[in-house]
Amino acid sequence: MNLHQLRFVREAVRQNYNLTDAAKALFTSQPGVSKAIIELEEELGVDIFTRHGKRIRGLTEPGRLVLSSVELIMQEIDSLKRIGKEYAAQDSGSFTIATTHTQARYILPKVVQAFMQKYPKVRLSLLQGNPKQIAEMVQRDQADLCIATESIAGVDNLVTLPCYQWEHVVVVPPDHPLLKIKSITLEEVAEHPVITYDAAFAGRSRIDQAFDKRGLKPDVLLEAIDADVIKTYVELGMGIGIIAGMAFDPDRDRNLRAIPAGHLFGMNVSRVAVKQGAYLRSYIYTFIELLAPTLNRKLIEQAMKGEHENYEL
Structure with missing residues (x-):
């Protein structure tokens, strides 16, 4: 053998x-x-x-x-x-991150920038896909870690830890009638055509569950994997958008307004996942700490050993 x-x-x-x-x-x-x-x-x-x-x-x-x-x-x-x-070269090597478009576009730029300042010799690669695809990349050793919302939790052979919480927002044109309402309801949202994420992305399941629980069937006009696409069609007046709060920037999205919707769809948790039993280079621990300051190397190592399976924010 x-x-x-x-x-x-x-x-x-x-x-x-x-x-x-x-x-x-x-x-x-x-x-x-x-x-x-x-x-x-x-x-x-x-x-x-x-x-x-x-x-x-x-x-x-x-x-x-x-x-x-x-x-x-x-x-x-x-x-x-x-x-x-690692012992031959402590500050150089390759590092592959698998993540969704939302994380890559809106959360990771500042984290990656800080990481590269610390480890300029590390060759960093970003792979994008839906949560199922990026989890499989880690399982197959095509990536060192993956980052997505709750749907990667509970995947076989992966250790997942929470990074941060976020809520959805409803995005509308500046003159939209929903802006006049102090606290919007699901019924009021359902009165308008909706443009939101594909079922595999960014907490879409929470959106569907919230409407189902109230017996509502919103008119989902368009589904996309990219918040920028959703915002583009909202700007055209085709409907209202439901996107991750992190994907809205008042300075950049000047033709839109955001209405917080955590009270409608609940809070979401983005997570980082690594393969069970994998050996992590020291700079990977540093990256996770930059991504989620609530995490540290000791806690991550304990989770890898199964000692913090129920750790939550």
Whole structure:
């Protein structure tokens, strides 16, 4: 048994059981991958994969257990490599953050700027997607951490910690009648066409739940993943917008007004998540502390050990 065999098994699964693609991803030959997997099966005495002719189609029951062990072993190997790199270069390396558009556009710029001033030698990458996609990036070791709203909490193999709270706002043109109301209600919001986030983003589930609880069905005219898109269509007079409060800037959005809506849709919590058992470079702890001053390295390490599973703001 050797590490090459374990890598081949893991990559075969990641490439949807296509050994040609797995071989390309690992810069080797398809026959070599196939042979190594067969040799590992013979050594273990079980079939890892189900087959149709010479093609593999899926995992057998013992194959699922083998894959689970392989993932743990390869994670430890990756951690050992990162430990070596960190002690060789404390202030340089690569750092990949997976996040949503809202976080990348409105929250991270100042955090990234402060981080890069501290670690100018670190090569930073930002990957964007919906919460499910960015969680998978961390699970697959394509990113070191991810940042999103509540929907990344409870994802398998991820440790999540709260960063900050925020509320939605209703954005309207300067002359809109809702601005004359001291405290708007859901019924009053539902009287107007609504432009808001796609179901996968920025606390949309809380918006839907609030209306459902009151038996209301707002006319959702348009859904988008980008608050700037939502604001553009509100400026055109097509409807009212419901966006994350962080996405509204009075100086930048001079043609719009924001009405706080926390009393309608509740408070949201943005979270940072890392892979369970991952080894974090020292500068990753620094980044998390810059993002969420309520967090520190000791608390993060305790959470990684399962000692602060219920930590909340």
